[in-house]
Amino acid sequence: MFRTARQRITFSDIMVWVIGxxxxxxxxxxxxxxxxxxxxxxxxxxxxxxxGLALGGVYALIAMGYTLVYGILRMINFAHSEVFxxxxxxxxxxxxxxxxxxxxxxxxxxxxxxxAVVSMLVSMTIAILVERVAYRPLRNxxxxxxxxxxxxxxxxxxxxxxxFYGSGFEAYPxxxxxxxxxxxxxxxxxxxxxxxxxxxFLMMFLLYAIVMWSKLGKAMRAVSEDKEAAALMGIDVDKIxxxxxxxxxAAAGAGGVLYILQFPVVHFYMGFIPGLKAxxxxxxxxxxxxxGAFLGSMVLGLLESVGPNLFLxxxxxxxxxxxxxxxxxxxxxxILIFRPSGILGERLTKSKA
Amino acid sequence: xxxxxxxxxxxxxxxxxxxxxxxxxxxIGIVTGFNETYIIYKVITFGELLVLGPILAFxxxxxxxxxxxxxxxRFTTGALAGLTSGLVLLAFVGIGQVINLRAVFVNASPDLYxxxxxxxxxxxxxxxxxxxxxxxxxIVAGFTLLPTRLKQALGQGLIYVILIGLxxxxxxxxxxxxxxxxxxxxxxxxxxxxxxxxxxxxxxxVGGLAYWRAGRPKVKPRLEPKKQQTxxxxxxxxxxxxxxxxxxxxxxxFSEILDNVGLFILMGLGLNIVVGFAGLLDLxxxxxxxxxxxxxxxxxxxxxxxxxxxxxxxxxxxxxVALIAGVLLGLPILKMRGDYLAIVTLGFGEIIxxxxxxxxxxxxxxxxxxxxxxxxxxxxxxxFTIELISQQxxxxxxxxxxxxVAFIAFRLRDSRLGRTWMALREDEDVAxxxxxxxxxxxxxxxxxxxxxxxxxxxxFAAKIxxxxxxxxxxxxSINILSLIIVGGIGSIPGVFVGALALMGLPxxxxxxxxxxxxxxxxxxxxxxxxxPEGLWPEARLKLELHExxxxxxxxxxxxxxxx
Numbered sequence: 001m002f003r004t005a006r007q008r009i010t011f012s013d014i015m016v017w018v019i020g021x022x023x024x025x026x027x028x029x030x031x032x033x034x035x036x037x038x039x040x041x042x043x044x045x046x047x048x049x050x051x052g053l054a055l056g057g058v059y060a061l062i063a064m065g066y067t068l069v070y071g072i073l074r075m076i077n078f079a080h081s082e083v084f085x086x087x088x089x090x091x092x093x094x095x096x097x098x099x100x101x102x103x104x105x106x107x108x109x110x111x112x113x114x115x116a117v118v119s120m121l122v123s124m125t126i127a128i129l130v131e132r133v134a135y136r137p138l139r140n141x142x143x144x145x146x147x148x149x150x151x152x153x154x155x156x157x158x159x160x161x162x163x164f165y166g167s168g169f170e171a172y173p174x175x176x177x178x179x180x181x182x183x184x185x186x187x188x189x190x191x192x193x194x195x196x197x198x199x200x201f202l203m204m205f206l207l208y209a210i211v212m213w214s215k216l217g218k219a220m221r222a223v224s225e226d227k228e229a230a231a232l233m234g235i236d237v238d239k240i241x242x243x244x245x246x247x248x249x250a251a252a253g254a255g256g257v258l259y260i261l262q263f264p265v266v267h268f269y270m271g272f273i274p275g276l277k278a279x280x281x282x283x284x285x286x287x288x289x290x291x292g293a294f295l296g297s298m299v300l301g302l303l304e305s306v307g308p309n310l311f312l313x314x315x316x317x318x319x320x321x322x323x324x325x326x327x328x329x330x331x332x333x334x335i336l337i338f339r340p341s342g343i344l345g346e347r348l349t350k351s352k353a
Numbered sequence: 354x355x356x357x358x359x360x361x362x363x364x365x366x367x368x369x370x371x372x373x374x375x376x377x378x379x380x381i382g383i384v385t386g387f388n389e390t391y392i393i394y395k396v397i398t399f400g401e402l403l404v405l406g407p408i409l410a411f412x413x414x415x416x417x418x419x420x421x422x423x424x425x426x427r428f429t430t431g432a433l434a435g436l437t438s439g440l441v442l443l444a445f446v447g448i449g450q451v452i453n454l455r456a457v458f459v460n461a462s463p464d465l466y467x468x469x470x471x472x473x474x475x476x477x478x479x480x481x482x483x484x485x486x487x488x489x490x491x492i493v494a495g496f497t498l499l500p501t502r503l504k505q506a507l508g509q510g511l512i513y514v515i516l517i518g519l520x521x522x523x524x525x526x527x528x529x530x531x532x533x534x535x536x537x538x539x540x541x542x543x544x545x546x547x548x549x550x551x552x553x554x555x556x557x558x559v560g561g562l563a564y565w566r567a568g569r570p571k572v573k574p575r576l577e578p579k580k581q582q583t584x585x586x587x588x589x590x591x592x593x594x595x596x597x598x599x600x601x602x603x604x605x606x607f608s609e610i611l612d613n614v615g616l617f618i619l620m621g622l623g624l625n626i627v628v629g630f631a632g633l634l635d636l637x638x639x640x641x642x643x644x645x646x647x648x649x650x651x652x653x654x655x656x657x658x659x660x661x662x663x664x665x666x667x668x669x670x671x672x673x674v675a676l677i678a679g680v681l682l683g684l685p686i687l688k689m690r691g692d693y694l695a696i697v698t699l700g701f702g703e704i705i706x707x708x709x710x711x712x713x714x715x716x717x718x719x720x721x722x723x724x725x726x727x728x729x730x731x732x733x734x735x736x737f738t739i740e741l742i743s744q745q746x747x748x749x750x751x752x753x754x755x756x757x758v759a760f761i762a763f764r765l766r767d768s769r770l771g772r773t774w775m776a777l778r779e780d781e782d783v784a785x786x787x788x789x790x791x792x793x794x795x796x797x798x799x800x801x802x803x804x805x806x807x808x809x810x811x812x813f814a815a816k817i818x819x820x821x822x823x824x825x826x827x828x829x830s831i832n833i834l835s836l837i838i839v840g841g842i843g844s845i846p847g848v849f850v851g852a853l854a855l856m857g858l859p860x861x862x863x864x865x866x867x868x869x870x871x872x873x874x875x876x877x878x879x880x881x882x883x884x885p886e887g888l889w890p891e892a893r894l895k896l897e898l899h900e901x902x903x904x905x906x907x908x909x910x911x912x913x914x915x916x
Contacts, residue, residue, distance in 0.1 A: 012792055016685045076692045097456070145885055147695060152835075152875070153874065155831065155874030159870045163460065163868070164380055164457075164460070166459045322710070322711045325707055326703075326707040329700035329701070332700045337685045337688075
C-alpha cells in the first residue's frame with residue numbers, strides 16, 4: 001500500500017476513526033461506572049489479575065510459534081493451534097498412566113517434568129511434520145496458497161486427533177501437591193497459578209536467550225532479515241526453518257502443559273480459541289518480535305480476564321464473562337487497523353510487508 | 354537386471370511411508386469404520402481399500418521416481434516397496450498384541466487387528482497381509498510398464514468401479530422408484546456395493562470406452578455456428594427440464610440433500626467473488642450468513658414478537674442488513690494484506706456468533722435457545738398461495754436463488770468491475786497505479802459477497818424454521834472455502850463441482866460424515882500441493898499458478914525473480 005506521501009483523509013478513514021472512538025468511549029464509560037458501583041473488592045481484582053497473568057503466560061508460549069514462523073516465512077502458521085493442542089493431549093494420557101501407577105503423586109515434580117518434556121517433543125514433531133508436508137513444497141507459491149494449506153493442515157490435524165482419541169472430553173488427573181493456595185493478607189494465590197506464571201516466565205526467558213544469544217538463534221535472525229543473503233553467508237536456510245518450527249512447537253507444547261494445569265480438560269477442538277488468541281497476542285505485541293509476543297500475551301491475558309468485569313459490567317451487561325473472547329477479537333481487529341506493527345514492532349517496510 | 358539402477362533408499366522410504374499412512378488411517382478409525390462397506394460385494398471393502406491405497410500410492414510414487422525401464426528392476430522395486438509397507442503393518446499388529454494401544458488410541462481395537470490379518474489366525478493372517486502388500490506392489494509395477502493408452506483405460510475403469518461401488522446401495526434406493534428399468538440394473542448391485550459380475554461389466558465397459566476414445570483423433574470437428582447455437586439451446590433446455598423435475602425423480606430424502614448442496618452453491622458463489630475474483634481471503638463469511646438468517650428470524654418470528662413481518666416483507670431488510678454489515682466490515686480492513694485480512698474476518702465471524710450466543714442480546718436474538726417459528730415464504734397471488742414448507746418446494750426457491758446469483762456472478766466477472774477485481778487480485782500496487790480506486794473496488798466485492806451470503810442465510814432460516822448460534826460456526830466458513838478451492842478458485846462452474854463433491858458426496862455416504870472435515874483438510878492441502886487451480890479451473894488463474902512451467906514469450910531464459 002502506498003503510504004509514503006501524506007494522503008487525503010478518505011471516507012473510510014473517518015468511518016474507522018468513528019468506530020474506534022465510539023468503542024473507546026464505551027470502554028471508558030463502562031470502566032468508570034463499574035468502579036463507581038464498587039461491586040468488586042480489591043481482592044477480587046487481584047484474583048482476576050493473577051488469572052490474567054497465568055493465562056498470558058500460556059498465550060506467550062503459544063505466540064512464540066506464530067511470531068518466530070512469521071518472522072522467517074512471513075506466513076501465519078494456522079496449524080499452530082493444533083500443534084499446541086497435541087501438548088495437552090499427550091500430557092493427559094501420560095498423566096493418566098502415571099496416575100494409575102501412583103507415580104504422579106509420589107514424585108510430582110519429576111512426573112510434571114517428564115510430562116512436559118514428552119509433550120514438548122510430540123508438539124515439536126508435529127510442527128516439523130507440518131512444515132515438511134504442507135509448507136516446504138509451497139515456499140515460493142503465491143501468498144494465499146500456503147495460508148490455505150495451513151487451514152487444511154489445521155483441520156486435518158484436528159480431526160486426526162478426533163479419530164485417534166474420540167470426540168469426548170478427557171479429564172486431567174489432579175496433582176495433590178498443586179492443590180490449594182497460599183494466602184497473603186486477604187488475597188489468595190493458587191499454587192497452580194504460581195507454578196504456571198513462574199514457569200512461563202522462565203520458559204520465555206530461555207526462548208529469548210536461544211533466539212538472541214545462541215548461534216542458531218543468530219542464524220534464525222539472519223534468515224528472517226534476508227533469506228538469500230543468509231544463504232550466501234553459508235546458513236542452511238531449510239535447516240533453520242525446521243529449527244524455527246521445532247522451537248515454536250516445543251514452546252507451544254510447554255504452553256499446552258501449563259494450559260492444562262489451569263483448565264484440566266482436553267478435547268479435539270480445544271486448540272482453536274487459544275491459538276487464535278495467541279496469534280492476537282503476537283500481533284498485539286508486534287509480530288516477529290519475541291519480547292513483543294510476551295508483552296502482548298500478558299496484556300491480552302489481563303484484558304481478557306479483567307476486561308469483561310471492568311468494561312462491560314458497569315454497562316449493565318449480564319454475564320459479561322461470556323464476551324471475553326469477543327473482547328479479544330475486537331482487540332485483534334483494532335490493533336490490525338490502527339497499529340498493525342503492534343506495541344513493540346517496528347514499522348514493516350514495504351519489502352517485508 | 355543391473356543392481357546399479359536399483360535404489361534401496363527410495364524403496365525403503367516409500368514402503369515405510371505407505372505403511373505409516375495405512376496405520377495412520379487405521380488409528381483414525383476410517384479403516385474399521387468402513388469395514389462393512391463393500392465396494393464389490395464379498396470381494397473387497399472400502400476399509401481394505403483404505404489400507405491398500407497408501408501402499409499402492411507409495412509404490413507407484415517409488416516407481417515413478419525410478420528412471421530405469423528394465424522390467425526386472427521395476428518389478429523388484431514395486432514388490433519390495435509393497436513388502437516393506439506390509440512389514441510395517443505387521444510390526445504394528447505385533448506391537449498391538451504385546452502392548453495395549455487402546456488405552457491411548459480408541460481405534461486400536463481387536464477388530465482392527467483381525468481385519469488387518471484377514472480374520473485368520475495371527476501367523477497365517479500376517480503372512481497373507483504381507484503377500485497381498487507385495488502383490489499390490491507387483492501389480493503397480495506391471496501397470497507402469499503398460500502403454501499409456503491402456504494405463505488410462507485401466508485407471509478410469511478402476512475409478513468408476515470404486516465410485517459406483519461406494520454408492521451402490523444408494524443407486525439401488527433411487528432405482529426402486531423407476532419401476533421396470535431398475536430390473537435392468539438390479540444384477541449389478543448387491544446389498545452393499547456392486548456385485549462381482551456388475552463390477553466386471555462396469556470395468557470392461559468404462560475401460561473399453563476410454564480405450565476406444567483415446568484412439569480417436571483429439572480435435573473434434575467443429576459444428577457450424579448455427580448448429581452450435583441449436584446444440585447449446587437444446588442442452589440448456591434439457592438441463593432446465595432435469596432441474597425442474599429433479600426433486601420428483603429423486604424423492605424426498607435426496608431433495609433434502611439437494612437443498613443443502615444448493616445453499617452451499619449459493620454461498621460459494623458469493624465467496625467466490627470475494628476470494629476468487631478479488632483475492633481477499635475471507636474466513637468470516639459465515640457472519641453474513643448468520644446476519645441474513647437472524648434478520649429474518651427477528652423480523653418474522655412471532656415468538657419474539659417485535660415485527661411479525663412475512664418472509665417476503667422481511668427479505669429486503671435482511672439483504673440490506675447483510676450488505677451494510679459487509680461494508681462495515683470491509684471499511685476497516687481495506688488496508689490489510691492477505692493473511693491479516695483472513696484473521697480479522699475470522700475474528701469478526703466469531704464476534705457475531707459470540708454476540709448471538711450471549712445473554713446480553715438474549716431478549717433480541719434468543720441466546721442459546723435461538724429463534725423458533727420463523728415464517729415460511731409464501732408465493733402466489735390473491736387466493737392462490739402456497740406456503741413453501743417441504744424440502745421439495747423449497748428446492749425451487751433455492752434453485753431460483755442460484756440461477757439469479759449465478760447469472761449476476763457471470764455478468765460481473767466479465768464486467769468492468771469484475772476486471773478491476775481481478776486486477777487488484779493480481780497486483781494491488783500496479784492496479785492502484787493504473788488508476789483503480791481500490792477502496793471502492795474492494796468494498797463492492799465485500800458487499801456483493803455479503804449480499805449473496807445473506808440471501809443464503811435467509812433461505813436457510815426459512816428452510817429450517819428455527820435458528821441457533823451453533824449453526825453459524827467457523828466450520829461453515831471452512832466448508833464454503835473448501836468447496837470453492839476444490840472446485841477452482843475464481844471459477845463459477847467450479848463452485849457447482851466443488852459443492853457437489855464436498856457437500857453432496859458426504860451427505861450421500863452417511864458413514865463418511867464423521868470423517869468429513871478430515872477429508873476437507875486433506876483435500877485443501879492436496880489441492881494446493883498438486884492441483885492449485887482446482888477441478889474446474891478458471892483459465893487465467895491456471896496460467897498464473899503454472900507460470901514457471903510456461904516460458905514467457907520472447908524470453909527463452911526463465912527469469913529468476915525473487916519475491
